[in-house]
Amino acid sequence: MLSACNGQDSPGSATAPAAKPQASVLTLHPQSVTITAELPGRTTASLSAEVRPQVGGIIQKRLFQEGGEVREGEALYRIDPASYQAAYDSAIATQQKAEAAVPSAEAKVERYQSLSKQNAVSKQDLDDAVASLAQAKADVASAKASVESARINLDYTTITAPISGRVDKSTLTPGALVTASQDTALTTIRTLDPINVDVTQSSTNLLNLRQAIEAGRIRISGDNVSVKLKLENGTIYPRGGKLEFAESAVSETTGTFSVRAEFPNPDRLLLPGMYVRALVEEGVAPNSFLVPQRAVTRNTKGEPTALFVDAQSKVEERGLTVGQSIGNNWLVTAGVSDGDRVIVEGSQFVRIGQDVDAVEVVIDDTTGEVRERRQAGLPDQQDSKAIAGNGGRDSSVKD
Known part of the structure; x- marks a missing residue:
């Protein structure tokens, strides 16, 4: 009490300086980014045929x-082929009868031609014999056609x-x-290997893509556009496909047009009618920046922003121009430069203009979670679990 009255502090009451808050940061670098469009669609058989009979009768088997x-x-x-077999046999007999009349007609014409030179027969008789021969040959041709028709019906x-x-x-x-x-239809046959995937693309996205290509922001990858497939359960189909064609007209009611891709399906995993999402590679965006979605927020105006750590280790807020999503990242077209450090963890514990202790991290592109910490700082998730399982004490630290 006396020391307090004298205004003197005890040796153990000295106030320690406040520790700087820590924040996990990711250093951004430009890279070539593959631009993909995820389009909904359904699988369809590459060939489909309904089987119907071409003749009438009783199904035997x-x-x-x-x-x-x-x-x-x-x-x-x-x-049951009985009636068609009889019709075929009758046509064969008719053909044989017609063919039998031809030799006699030919001999009569030859005989009349010889007698006509000797004026032994009239010109009219010769003309009638020639006409009879032509009629006999026409009967043979008609009989052959009837035989062929009867054979076709029998085969049917x-x-x-x-x-x-x-x-x-x-x-x-x-x-x-x-x-x-x-x-x-008696039944339906569908060819499942290969199988088609019909997806729809909006005309707005098509215009944006073509304008980006003309402006040089996106470079097309070539004529052979590869396509991947995401199945209904979220897994990726192991075999890649190729783009076949796109419709040349836009629907007036929906503002979309259809795109067809073809996929190999030797295991018959894909069946017609399945709902899928096609990942179409539209091109490559060179010198682009990918910012993790977890680092991007929106201000009161709805504009995308992110917190960065500058060269003096101070926090600053910056507005971004965000394009489409690439996995767990945003494709940022403006607002960042090479070497910028964006805060991906700990943004709720820092303020703009505050000094922070920045910890470099590596983000897993597949899950969007922190995969590695490159310097001492915040413990990662696995280390935190190990410490918690050891009674809140890190076994690697000696007393």
């Missing part, structure tokens, strides 16, 4: 396994696969009556 793979030309159904009693692919279930069973070109 189904010759395929439902849900299995079939080859082009493989027999699928057999229709065996319904074959028009394309190779996976066949669906059969809508009719043996014993059912079918008619030629009926509305109900």
Whole structure:
């Protein structure tokens, strides 16, 4: 009490200087960034064919396994061929009868030509013989056509696969009556390897991309545009695809146009109708900066900003011009330069203009989390768990 009255501090009451707050920073450097567009779409079979009968009759037998793979030309159904076999045999007989009349007509014409030179027959008789020969040959041609038509109908009693692919279930069973070109398809065959992915792209994004290419901000990667596929469960399809074509017109109702990509599908993992997202490589942006999304906030005006640590280790706020997202980063086109240090952790504990202790970190592009700390500072997540599991004491530090 006396020392307090005398205004003298005790030796242990000296006030220690306040420690500077720590902040994790990422040093930015320009790099070439691949510009990709993530577009929604659905898978479609590269080929699809509905199987229908071309002649009528009773189905005798189904010759395929439902849900299995079939080859082009493989027999699928057999229709009762009795009536078509009889029609074919009748056409053959008609052809033979027509062919039998030709030699007699030819001999008659030759005989009349010889007699006509001797004025033994009239000119009219010779003309009639020539006409009879032409009629006999025409009958033969007509009979051959009838035979071919009957043969085609007989072949149609065996319904074959028009394309190779996976066949669906059969809508009719043996014993059912079918008619030629009926509305109900017997089954459907779809070619699944390769498989198509139809996605939609907005006309606005297309205009922005072309303007960026003309301004030199983006360099196109070439004619062969590679495409990756993100499946419904969030995984990436292991095989890459290629862009096939884009429609030449924009929909007046939606303002979008369709883009088709083709993917190999040997394992039949992709099935028609699946919802997917295609990652299309549109080009490369040279000398670009990627800023982690966790470091970017917005001010009261809704403008993107970020906190930086300058050369004097002071905190400053800076406005950014943000483009599209690239993974867990933003593509920043203005507001940053080479060597800038952006704060990615600890921004809630610092103020603008305050001195901070900056700790260099490395960000994992896949998860967006801190992967490595390059100098002493804040403990990373694994070290924090180890310390907590040791009673709040780091076992690597000796007493």
